[in-house]
Amino acid sequence: MTDKVAEKFVHLLRERGFEVDYRPGISREGLIRAIKGCNILVFRGRLRIDKEIIEAGSDLVVLARYGIGLDNVDVDLALKKGIAVVNAPNASCISVAELAIGLLISVFRNIYALVDAVKRMEWPKGRFTGRELYGKKLGVIGFGRIGSKVAEYARALGMNVLFHDIRDVSEDARRIGAVQTSLENLLKGSDAVTVHVQLTPLTYHMLNERTLSMIPDNAVIVNTSRGEVIDTKALLNHLDRLGGVALDVLEQEPPKDEIYRKLIGHPKVIVTPHIGAETAEAMDRIADELLQNIMEAIKWL
Numbered sequence: 001m002t003d004k005v006a007e008k009f010v011h012l013l014r015e016r017g018f019e020v021d022y023r024p025g026i027s028r029e030g031l032i033r034a035i036k037g038c039n040i041l042v043f044r045g046r047l048r049i050d051k052e053i054i055e056a057g058s059d060l061v062v063l064a065r066y067g068i069g070l071d072n073v074d075v076d077l078a079l080k081k082g083i084a085v086v087n088a089p090n091a092s093c094i095s096v097a098e099l100a101i102g103l104l105i106s107v108f109r110n111i112y113a114l115v116d117a118v119k120r121m122e123w124p125k126g127r128f129t130g131r132e133l134y135g136k137k138l139g140v141i142g143f144g145r146i147g148s149k150v151a152e153y154a155r156a157l158g159m160n161v162l163f164h165d166i167r168d169v170s171e172d173a174r175r176i177g178a179v180q181t182s183l184e185n186l187l188k189g190s191d192a193v194t195v196h197v198q199l200t201p202l203t204y205h206m207l208n209e210r211t212l213s214m215i216p217d218n219a220v221i222v223n224t225s226r227g228e229v230i231d232t233k234a235l236l237n238h239l240d241r242l243g244g245v246a247l248d249v250l251e252q253e254p255p256k257d258e259i260y261r262k263l264i265g266h267p268k269v270i271v272t273p274h275i276g277a278e279t280a281e282a283m284d285r286i287a288d289e290l291l292q293n294i295m296e297a298i299k300w301l
Ligand code: NAD
Pocket: 068, 069, 070, 089, 092, 096, 141, 142, 143, 144, 145, 146, 147, 164, 165, 166, 167, 196, 197, 198, 199, 200, 202, 203, 224, 225, 226, 248, 249, 274, 275, 276, 277, 278
């Protein structure tokens, strides 16, 4: 195990007779040295599980992502080598969806700036006028597990929900009361846009100079999906005219390049350090779901 997981997960595996080598934070080089002899690799999004690691792991039978995203894994190569790839796609949906709504409210009510000022012992009453979510149009890009949950919560708050997806999700849409539309209509017609697609070659820089230009002035963008879905450079060009931007994910994590200093330092931007799934409940559910999927994968060995 290369990353921090719920204690319960280590316990459950040991209980079932697995020998667990728990090394949260291990370096890439360390992993390459240690991986031989391991049959199952449990990891999160920190390390790139690429050709070099997969080939060093000549005894691997399962790659197990402690979470959802598999974009840091060379899934094709693993499958070609007969290594099963499993994850826990359902466990953190509620946590991520709640964070997206929380970020939306934070931006609409300027909560970060206000709290920050009060912490400096100022009393900025009257400095910012917030906006309600009620009655506003929320554009949801990607109406999958998380996107549809965000839509559901947004409907409960009285928002009108537009969404864009490439799958037929009409049944969920009807149940929730959300309206499917093209990406262009969504971007042009939303007061806030929230991004929930998985990272694929089609969604890489899906929000770029051209598409960001379609978003009206004063609209808000929330991204809790993957940083690479938004072209950071293009986003910088639009910050001044937007109502605010809240990001739980960045193209570079942790951010180091100068461009992120500009982005993160901008008064209209709030960034959280990829904590969508970091709740006690999600971590606990991941342990159960991932264990079940690992057991399913090794059942046939
Ligand atoms: P999902 O697969 O259930 O849903 C993604 C949806 O996007 C699908 O309905 C799919 O059809 C749609 N989609 C894919 N390509 C598209 C395109 N080009 N145009 C329009 N729609 C497209 O995924 P999910 O479980 O809801 O996860 C959503 C995102 O959240 C993923 O990027 C995942 O990695 C991310 N995530 C982030 C955190 C976090 O900590 N911030 C935690 C978990 C998941």
